[in-house]
Amino acid sequence: MHAKLQRRQALTDARRSLVLDAARAVFLEAGIEGASVREIARRAGYTPGAIYSYFESKEAIYAALLDESIQRLQSAVADAPVARDGPGQALAARAQAWFDFYAANPRELDLGFYLVQGMRPRGLTSELDHELNDHLYQALRPCEEALQEMGLDADAALRENTALFAHGVGLLLMQHTGRIRMFRQSADALFKAYVAQLVQRVDGGSRQPGLFGGTVQPDSTDT
Incomplete structure (x- = not known):
């Protein structure tokens, strides 16, 4: 009985994955508003009714x-190799x-920032948009925590992390x-330089101002 349930779950997961793969292509081509459950179903090889057994709406699919x-992003950040050289190295990693x-995954950026149809979360409910924003923030939070470990107060760490993400x-x-x-420049090299300057600026002294006027709190060892 247990094996039968496992096979059924595996089949359900495979079908759901097929729907999501088809939906990804449709959303990238037509955006959220231009996509339809009917077109997603056609590409997945299902009827629209079958799609609704997995998702209640196209917004839910998106x-x-x-x-x-975001889960893959969170895993990438969490699994980043971090040297034991302090929070500055952790932030950089x-x-x-x-x-x-x-x-490496530009389409993830397109979907994540609604670039398939403008820069606004068109087509998503405010509840879904808020939930996804919170998940993205949690994926990026390790950088903010590293900044706090370097001595920034919570507000300054948030501002620095926001600026870091915006720059990247x-x-x-x-x-x-x-x-x-x-500009004949490398995006990766420019990002590495920005992070190195951020680490140097924040880690350079407990009394130096942070970005946008944030203050760095003295480290407990600086007494």
Whole structure:
């Protein structure tokens, strides 16, 4: 009986994966608003009614795709090899992990930032958008925690992490669109330089101001 249930679950998972693969292609081509459950079903080889047995709406399908993407991102950040040289090295490793993830998977960036149809979360409910934003924030939180371990207070660490992510995403967009070539620069090299400067600035002294006026709290050993 147990083996039968396992086979049934495996079949369900395989069918769900097939639906998500088809949906990914449709969303990338048509965006959230232009996509339809009927077209997703056609590409997956199912009827629309069969799709609804797995997902209640096309928005739920899109959310499932993004959630799986963010889970892979979270694993990449968590599994990043971190040297035992302090939180500065941890920050660099975690930041490089999410940058490399999106650099190697540009379609994940497109879906995650709604670039398939403008820059706004069109087609998603506010509840789904909030939930996915929270999952993304949790995936990036190890960088923020490393900044706090380096001595930043919570508000300053949040601002620095926000700026770090914004800087990296900007470079990734320039890389994916080819615009970085007009400057004859490497997005990866520029990101590494930004992170190195961030680590040096934050770790350079407990009394130095953080980005945007945030303050660095004295380390417990600096007495």
